[in-house]
Structure formats: structure tokens, C-alpha cells
Amino acid sequence: MAELRLGPLLRYVDANSATVWVETDRPCEVRISCADGAGGAERTWQVAGHHYALVPVTGLTPGSETPYQVLLNEPGAPPGGSGERVWPLPDGRFPVSTIRTLPASGDDLLSIAFGSCRWSAPPAKAAHDPIGPDALDTLAAALAAEPDRQRPDVLLLLGDQVYADQTSEATARALADRRDLTEPPWKQVADYEEYTHLYHESWLDPEVRWLLSTVPSCMIFDDHDVIDDWNTSAAWLARMRTTSWWHERIVGGLMSYWVHQHLGNLSPAELAVDELYTRVRAAADGTDLVRDFAVRADADPAATRWSYRRDLGRVRLVMIDTRASRVLEEGGRAMLDKAEGEWLRQAVLDGRRDYDHLLLGSSLPWLMPHLIHAAEGWNAALCAGERGPRWARAGELLRQRADLEHWPAFPESFAALTELIAEAGSGPHAPATVCVLSGDVHHAYVAEPHWRDAGRPPTSRVLQLTCSPVHNGIPGALRAGFRFGWSRSGRLLGKLLARHGRVGRPPVTWRRTGGPWFGNQLMTLTLTGRTARIALDQAHRAKRSGGARLVTVWRDEVAGARVAGDTEGAVRSARGTDRAKSG
Numbered sequence: 001m002a003e004l005r006l007g008p009l010l011r012y013v014d015a016n017s018a019t020v021w022v023e024t025d026r027p028c029e030v031r032i033s034c035a036d037g038a039g040g041a042e043r044t045w046q047v048a049g050h051h052y053a054l055v056p057v058t059g060l061t062p063g064s065e066t067p068y069q070v071l072l073n074e075p076g077a078p079p080g081g082s083g084e085r086v087w088p089l090p091d092g093r094f095p096v097s098t099i100r101t102l103p104a105s106g107d108d109l110l111s112i113a114f115g116s117c118r119w120s121a122p123p124a125k126a127a128h129d130p131i132g133p134d135a136l137d138t139l140a141a142a143l144a145a146e147p148d149r150q151r152p153d154v155l156l157l158l159g160d161q162v163y164a165d166q167t168s169e170a171t172a173r174a175l176a177d178r179r180d181l182t183e184p185p186w187k188q189v190a191d192y193e194e195y196t197h198l199y200h201e202s203w204l205d206p207e208v209r210w211l212l213s214t215v216p217s218c219m220i221f222d223d224h225d226v227i228d229d230w231n232t233s234a235a236w237l238a239r240m241r242t243t244s245w246w247h248e249r250i251v252g253g254l255m256s257y258w259v260h261q262h263l264g265n266l267s268p269a270e271l272a273v274d275e276l277y278t279r280v281r282a283a284a285d286g287t288d289l290v291r292d293f294a295v296r297a298d299a300d301p302a303a304t305r306w307s308y309r310r311d312l313g314r315v316r317l318v319m320i321d322t323r324a325s326r327v328l329e330e331g332g333r334a335m336l337d338k339a340e341g342e343w344l345r346q347a348v349l350d351g352r353r354d355y356d357h358l359l360l361g362s363s364l365p366w367l368m369p370h371l372i373h374a375a376e377g378w379n380a381a382l383c384a385g386e387r388g389p390r391w392a393r394a395g396e397l398l399r400q401r402a403d404l405e406h407w408p409a410f411p412e413s414f415a416a417l418t419e420l421i422a423e424a425g426s427g428p429h430a431p432a433t434v435c436v437l438s439g440d441v442h443h444a445y446v447a448e449p450h451w452r453d454a455g456r457p458p459t460s461r462v463l464q465l466t467c468s469p470v471h472n473g474i475p476g477a478l479r480a481g482f483r484f485g486w487s488r489s490g491r492l493l494g495k496l497l498a499r500h501g502r503v504g505r506p507p508v509t510w511r512r513t514g515g516p517w518f519g520n521q522l523m524t525l526t527l528t529g530r531t532a533r534i535a536l537d538q539a540h541r542a543k544r545s546g547g548a549r550l551v552t553v554w555r556d557e558v559a560g561a562r563v564a565g566d567t568e569g570a571v572r573s574a575r576g577t578d579r580a581k582s583g
Helices: 135-145 169-176 192-203 206-214 234-240 246-265 268-272 275-282 287-299 338-349 370-383 389-401 411-424 476-486 488-500
Strands: 004-013 018-024 029-034 039-043 045-047 050-057 065-073 084-087 098-100 110-115 154-157 217-219 308-312 315-320 357-362 433-438 444-451 461-466 508-517 521-528 531-541 548-558
Touching: 004 065, 004 084, 004 098, 004 192, 004 206, 004 217, 004 246, 018 029, 018 065, 018 246, 029 050, 045 275, 045 287, 050 246, 050 268, 110 135, 110 315, 135 206, 135 521, 135 531, 135 548, 154 315, 169 192, 192 206, 192 246, 217 246, 234 389, 246 287, 275 287, 315 338, 338 411, 370 389, 370 476, 370 488, 411 433, 433 521, 476 488, 476 508, 508 531, 508 548
Parallel strands: 110 154, 154 217, 315 357, 357 433, 433 461
Antiparallel strands: 004 018, 018 050, 029 039, 029 065, 039 050, 045 050, 065 084, 065 098, 110 521, 308 315, 444 461, 444 508, 521 531, 531 548
């Protein structure tokens, strides 16, 4: 009988339908059977010797929760046969997986947890994980132990779901069975097959496997899903393309992202009209089709779109690709190419009266510590030749070594995003809040902008919410650097850099209203009506039991209307009145 190799992952969910992703060990029919009679079935399709299915589940009831099972039928079995149950697992370690649909009205409470940067490998020889408990593991354990505990309605994974360039000892051993690790790319992954090992290592973690089976997830990549500093600059890309291994790495990375992450971001209606997905499902072997797609996507970023939009009741989520759609040539550098920028504008502004909250998912923060923002703008000016060719060469070297490639490193793109946020947050149909959700920088913080043009500030509350990592570390020197970057002295140093680079003032100022926090963590937005509540939960090691627990270290409530005369911003800190709450 066919067996379940990976999954199930509950991906898309709306009021009436859902999708469930699985990998099996051979061709078969995958059937999802829900306790309330809803369900769906799909034949597997093949890529590089692996067998996958993304099963649409229909007939669900709005605002309901129903347990489900995964059953596998052999290829020759009659369609819709009972099949062999492969999920839930027989050990009974976790509660049964369920599908919880959105309410039909869209007015109910919605809880969204998010974070990024999860290095999934367990500690090899240490008694305790040296980088601390995994926040996703800890959340799963808490939900499993307390079935009545409020769980997220959606989980946003904002990049670095796998680390292709920083593999574990177990992965390195698996790679060594295939090739000589003294040759490039050494202990980094080389191709699609090696990427599949990363996903197995990450998603077969028992706690995370159960969590992803019962909480819908939206994903977008960041650099480590391919390689550190992916698409930093034209010079960086030219250098990578001279290596013997880069082409296979990027092709394997884009192929595996399409299979494991991207498809699940799409609704059943979008999947039905996706030409590549239709062809792969119909093919005996879709490997060449997906590979050709990845080659085109690498050669021409405009050939595909990884960004997407989801409407979750009265909440609009727009996930932005900040890696693959960049324009890297000096003189025209942009975080998003023209077509991507036009798509983003339409995704944000279309039907504004239909949502109360706008969430922009960007793996890279829009608002950063002031010194880092200034340093990236200064560096961009140097690389563009503002101080001559000698400074330009030094600037390019610094850009690549210091990871100066966030939104501020693309000044025109930063200004365009700022203008779009202001437009979305203004006028009679402005949402209550506009929140930019980000990760990447291995610490968490909340920042709020103030528009320099006092006559045109948005009426929406606008917040930068950054949460990272889910499970990773940060050197002490970088912690100190981030703290300094937020300080008054760091801001003054940034002004000196901007003056040297002849960089104009950004269209907004901003202040940090929460953080910085360091540790393995998740941030949760709870949205109801035109109000948003924010909480930051960290995974702390329990001293007595040796396990882990979630501790709420900060929370705030954000009202949906600006108070007349309030020049300080939206967030009223509750740090003085809220006690840390452990779960």
C-alpha cells in the first residue's frame, strides 16, 4: 500500500473550502474525508521521482470545525474508494487534525500568528538546544496539551522556512552519500533532491507536522530558502553565475519552492486556472515542466509571480515577493519590477471598502533601526556613483559583506511603498489598520511612522511589526548593533552617513514603540471589528521540567481611529499594566 511521506499540511482555508498538501511514496489517489461529510480526492503527480497531491476539500460549512482523515488508494482502485487511513497517525500523541473554516460574514475575531527564520535541525549532541526552544514546537505542544486554548486561525511563515546554505549534521551526512562534500557547494544543498531532504527535516518534526496539519499556513521565501543575500546586487548575481554550482542551486530552489510552498498559497479557483499546475497534474512526469518553469523564472523575474493576495473575511493579506522580482542594475534598482509594483498597487487598492485591516507580508522590514536605514541609503548612493568610482567599488564590497539589501537599500522602492501605504490608509474607505509584517532580522520590534507632510497623513493606524526568529540565534555583537541602531547616537551617526552620501530625507520618520526583543518568538495579531491586539510570545525553557513554554512578554491594543491631536502615534503600551503570561 502507498504510504504518507510528508504532510498533511492544511494550506488554504476560506468559508466553504480548503486545500491539503501531501507527499506519498508512490502514485496513488489521496482522499480527504471530513467528519461532517465534506471531502475531496486527487491523484498524485510526480516531480523528480517524488509524488505529491494538493487536495481541494469542498462542502465545508462556514464558521465550523471538523476533524479530517487522510486516506490513500492504490492507482488502480475505483475513484472514491475507502482507501487506507494514513492520518491521523495511530500513536494518538496529538489531538485529531481539524479544518476550521472562516465565518460567512467575515466579522468574527481572526487570529494571525507570524514569524520567520526557522532553522529546523534538532541539536545533535547537546542536552539542550543551544539556540533555545523552537517557537513553533512550543506553540504546537501548548495547543496539544490544552485543546481549548485559542489557536491561530492562520500561520504566516515569512521566509527562511528552510536553510539551503546552513545544513545540519544529519543533512550533511545525507548529502555525503550522494556526492563529495569537499567540492562546491560543499555542505550546502545542490539540487532539487537535496532540497527535499530539507523539507523532510523541517516538516517531519512531530510537533510542527501536527501544527501544520491543523492550522492553515501562508508562506513566502526569503534569502536562506536559496542562499544568504540572494539577489543583493547585479555584481553579486554576476559573481554567482560564474560558479559551477549556482545554476542547479537556483533551479532546484525555485522548483522545490513551487512544489512545497507556493502551490499551497493559491486558492482552489486560482489553482484551476494555473497553466503549469494543470499540465503537471496531467503529465506522467512533471519534472521537465517544473524545471523549465524554474529556469525561465530565474532568467526573467517577470515571467512568474510569487506574490499573492488572500482575503480573510474583513482582513486583506498581501504577501510580497521581495527577493525574486528585484531589478538589480545600477541606475534602475528596485525591490519590485514594474509589473510587480503595478500588481501590488492593484492588490492593495482594489475594493478597499471590503476590508477593515490591511496586512502587507514582506519578509524584509519596511521600517528598520534608524542607523541601518541610513547606512543602506548611504551605501546605495555610493554604489550608484554619488561619490565616484572608488567609493562605488568600496560600497559594493560593503553591501555584500554587511547585508545592506533591505527596503532602504532601494530608496525609490521605499518611497513608493510608503506612498502606497499612505494612499491605502487615507480617504473615506481607509482600513482601521495597515500593518507591515516582517521577519529576517533576528529580533522583534514594533515601529510606527509619522508622515513629514502634516497635511496628508493617513487616517489608518500604520505599524511595522517585525518578528524573527522562530528558531535561530543571533551573536551578541549583532544584538548590540541593533540596539545601537535604534539609539539616539545611532540616529545621529546615520545622519552623518546620509549627509556624506547626499541622501535626501525619507518621506516618513518613525519611532520604535516596542522592543527590541531577542529570542525564539512568534507575534500574534488578533483582529476584531476595527480593533487589533498584538502579542509577542517567546519560547522559554522550563527550568524544572526541561521542556519549553510560551511566555507573553508584550502586548498592546490598537484602536482603529486616530485621536485628534495625537502626534505620537497609535500604540499605547500596555507593558506597565500587563503581566507576562505563560502558556
